[in-house]
Amino acid sequence: MNDLMPLQQALGYVFAHPSLLRVALTHRSAGEPHMERLEFLGDAVLGLAIASELFRRFPDADEGMLTRMRSRLVSRESLLHIADAWAIEGWLHVGEGERRRGRIQSSSIMANAVEAVIGAVYEDGGWPAAKSLVVRWWEPLIEGLDVTQLLDAKTRLQEWTQARGMGLPAYEVTDLGPGQHPRFRAVCKVQGRIMGEGVGERKKSAEFAASRQAWEALHAD
Helix, strand or coil, X not given: CCCCHHHHHHHCCCCCCHHHHXXXXXXXXXXXXXXXXXXXXXXXXXXXXXHHHHHHHCCCCXXXXXXXXXXXXXXXXXXXXXXXXXXXXXXXXXXXXXXXXXXXXXXXXXXXXXXXXXXXXXXXXXXXHHHHHHXXXXXXXXXXXXXXXXXXXXXXXXXXXXXXXXXXXXXEEEECCCCCCCCEEEEEEECCEEEEEEEECCHHHHHHHHHHHHHHHHCCC
16 A cells, blocks of 8 residues: 555556545544445546537437436446456455455445546545546446447437338226226237237336337247
8 A cells, every 4th residue: 555656557546645545445443534435426426427428429419318327337256346446455454354355346346446446536636637547437338338238218219110121019008097006008009000008107117118118029939
């Protein structure tokens, strides 16, 4: 923990105040000051940096798609990918009890440390430095997004049918009445044929359920 320069070089950012990085790598079991406040800050900075980058890169994506992409990129899985890339486990400072229990390898500690480091960069160098760090390290994850897997059922079905000259799916929704649960029933038609049915407490949820069934029917072996 005395010489953090190798880690800073790996990050591509050299701290004006290395003590911030030291705090970001310190688990609460090792005493004060520890990473939790920087983790709180880093979580917000990461979310904004990813949202800003997605907004710029995907001008045609709607709010729902952007939200799903952001959720994937700030997930525990993504944070652990970055933790491995930074080899952050070797830099963590945890209490002796936690170390004996093998907690230094805990996925939650490593993921939290990544957020804390981002918070530390923000505190040390401001928004430009933090945004640059996030974009640089998350670039492969952004490039690797499988957009088709992130589409909601209705959008995925619509794009699939249009690409095959089958036109737009049509939905017919029946209100079963205020005393009924679920309240709505929907059918999904493709080229006039009923391909899926679904129910839900709202019209949209019933349509989503019907579109999922239609998708499965169209892709059945």
